[in-house]
Amino acid sequence: MNAVRSLGPLALFALAYAAVAMVITNSYYQLMLTLVLVWAVFGLSWNVLSGYTGLISFGHAAFFGIGAYTTVLGQVYFNLSPWITIPIAVALGALAGLIVGFPTFRLRGHYFALAMLAYPLALLYVFEWLGYQELTLPMRRDAPFTYMQFEDPRINTLIALVMLVATVIATRFIERSRFGMALLAIKQNEAAAEAAGIDTLRWKLRAITVSAAIAAMAGGFYTVVLLVVTPPSVFGMLVSAQALTVAMFGGVGTVWGPVLGSVILIPISEILHAELGARIPGIQGVVFGLAIIAVILLAPEGIYWRVRDLLRKRSLAKSGAGMPSPLRGGPSLSEAEIRGGDGASGTAGVPSGPTPSPSPQGGGELRRGDDVILSVQGVSKSFGGLKAVQNVSFDVLRGEILGIIGPNGAGKTTLFNLLNGFLRPDAGRVLLDGTEMVGRKPHELCRAGVGRTFQVMRPFLRMSVADNVVVGAYVHAETDEEARRRADEAIATVGLTDVADRLGGELTTKQLRLMELARALAGRPRLLLLDETLAGLGHSEVGDVLAVIRKLARSGITIVIIEHTMGAMVQLVDRFVVLDHGMVLVEGVPKTVTKDRRVIEAYLGKKWSAHVDA
Template structure:
């Protein structure tokens, strides 16, 4: 808040000192483009859904204000809020189909919306619409004799966008968005309903973009489809964020404060000599930032000069939950005839198994046996082609991963899926959200989980990007445990660990199992599995070839052959003979 107040004070001082009407207009454009950048940042910066189409919302806001004034004689004081509503509704309608897409497909789909609107508004005859001048009561129509008032209105709008962004950053909403951005699969597995959080981000983002567009129309007094729906509008929103720092409160402001004056001044001085020089400025800016500071100026300066360990809240960890007494012979997870094929490859072939509550159940098999595919089918990342999966008697086939997590199934991954730009505590707190609606209680649960797996309070404040493999494995384990699941799926959690580190993680798994959590674990480290597991299931080429106590399974000829090969088994038999 202090920084925002400082920015407001500095802007007002500069505005009062500037005499040129042209430079006052530039200052107005700075805050308008900063607002549009902040709007873009709410969806794309925090949520990671790169949008090339925010001009759609910006243009709708501009045309709503303009047509409301021209056709209905409605003042912009009401027209801008109307534009915000139109923009938010458009965000909802755009998000419904577009969130089905991922990666560059999402970005390309977003690009289509402003391009379509540009042609639609030209076809409707709104190629160039001028806002009428109101000689009587001009202030009622936002037509001020002193253009600095427009700059102050733009400043107020930017401050609202900053406060909204700050609220997002500090909330469960913002943390969920950052988790989705950094690893959507891990966020889903941690119980975050990604669609539920992305849609409000889209609607909020669209609303602020429309407000910026409405004020832009009032300032320029003329609207054309290319100036509000054009590709450069979306590009500017994206570029000011990339230049200043994506996913930060101040990145869009930094980018707009540097690039907008530079582009406008050069356009005024050299526009007649070098047509389109504004585009050149933005193009060079994006090339330079990609080469020198790929995450933007803010992150480069912060990491170099202002990096400090985040403070760990001085909260007592949540108490241990009562140890759940396993019901005798209660089958918590039951798979019957589960199959999954990829083209002609049957990754899982008619697998049936039962995991008893209160046990540690191991799944072993050679590489390519279908173990991770089986986990992906159990927790909803893949749907089985046939068969049933019941968890505590409930059919969970067809549920999304976040719903399965909420049902009581936690998950770690073969390749660690941490949220690198978040601390250990923030990572684990994200996992605890599914267990409680209270943010403070979620942090207490996270601290409990961190203690349970053996990480220290000092490690809790470290950024995940700088952790060792041991710390990453324990972080992911803690994030899964923080949700207090009844069943925990561990996918090769011992991979990449040295002997001492392996023993530490094994002991953490034992503590979790003693606490009443049922564990289903995939692992290649056979000596660890024999010590950990109460029962072993063996897969080979997607099919179940053995199931039983570890002592029996490890002596099974089919298991030995699957691991060591038919020739080794034959030579062993010949030596015995």
């Protein structure tokens, strides 16, 4: 029912557009109406890749041009109907997208954008070298339907409208499916998506394949409408710029953004080109350039998101919910407090008074007889001359909470990245239940049962709490319904049910920390790696998060946690591994470790150690 209801605006738009098309008889304006739809389809194709993954493509003209030349060459040399050549163009465009994606997705940021730019430029010169500087479709008025050469241009507009409706429905399906959720997660934080079990390369390849297929369809029909094709008109810089601009202007990562951008910008650019093109060559490029500048200054994510955010703020203001910044989640702590100490204990947080009681998980004794779930054996990692991790070895016992502590720069987060697959060790082994994990990617480790949170929080800010956690549930869920159910359970476990519909960008720091826990928990991990989960929390909030962690431990999940708040850690963990300068300094139960002279020196220095001895 919701899916049908969501198509209501599309149906109204299509009916209104068709009515306008039927009324207008001027051939120039009729052509403009058709081109608006063609560029909207092309913008949607760009949006499937760049809008949903965040990888900016300057090279979509390559797929558009492949579609255009497939259509014209098929008719010129083989007398094939566009009804045949356009589907062939779609297939060739999809294949081209797959071929382009494999090498290009190795790049990031502006390197990816520049690499994509090379493909249409190369094809432009190739087709000019082949002698296809200008090709015209043969006139076949004897079979207008077969060759799409209708006397009434309104038929072309209706065909383009059908193409747009089909593309919007397909895009909406992608957006609301596992496919779209994976792409949005990749866009908002690729590392978090990988850690949540998403095979980012596979989903990006799917995205570029679908995107290229739609672009090729638009290019094929564009040739049928104009009856002529030249390399600059389909492979040129302006072609890729138009796809990018209509999507960015209207709103990236949403179905209606490219449509809105095309409806506004294409008529303006076409009219100015017709009126001023002879006196101001390149006026269309000026229009698109000004549109991008306006968007950057006034609505960086496009008109759609600007309006949506304003409406949401008003709605929240009326309801009294407010929109707290994720960076202002609670009272800030002093440096000493964040590290767990008081004013007398310096910055380390090593207790200077009586040692707190052992962990409620049974931390007084080291349970050597228990099964080992994770075995780290001689792991090392260097960055140039810096030895970040040096020959680190320890075992994690099934069902325990292991704390990894050490001063800043000790190599704790680097070690987590080695255990989680974000880095590959230079030497050593990492065994999960006896199986070698070195060389496996984060999403593979997640599937094997390793969950992860991050020191710097990595929420998907444009997604609701529920959707954030659903992304983590997909790794082991066979259906969307199962993923939703697991996500609801995880959200309830951490106590965020009341804010499940709030966007990630509207949460407090405590809620973001709990949401990351829920996202990791939804993947049903056997081993949970928590990287400074208490950072940035107030005193009361620390207690709330610790209660959740203890609940997870009681449920049977093994936990390895990095944390600077020593007072909290002593009450939480069964055992400590202390790192210093990338090496294991001490390993043992809290009562022993917190009194160890080497640990005190590593945290506070030799002068403080002498003071403690005195």
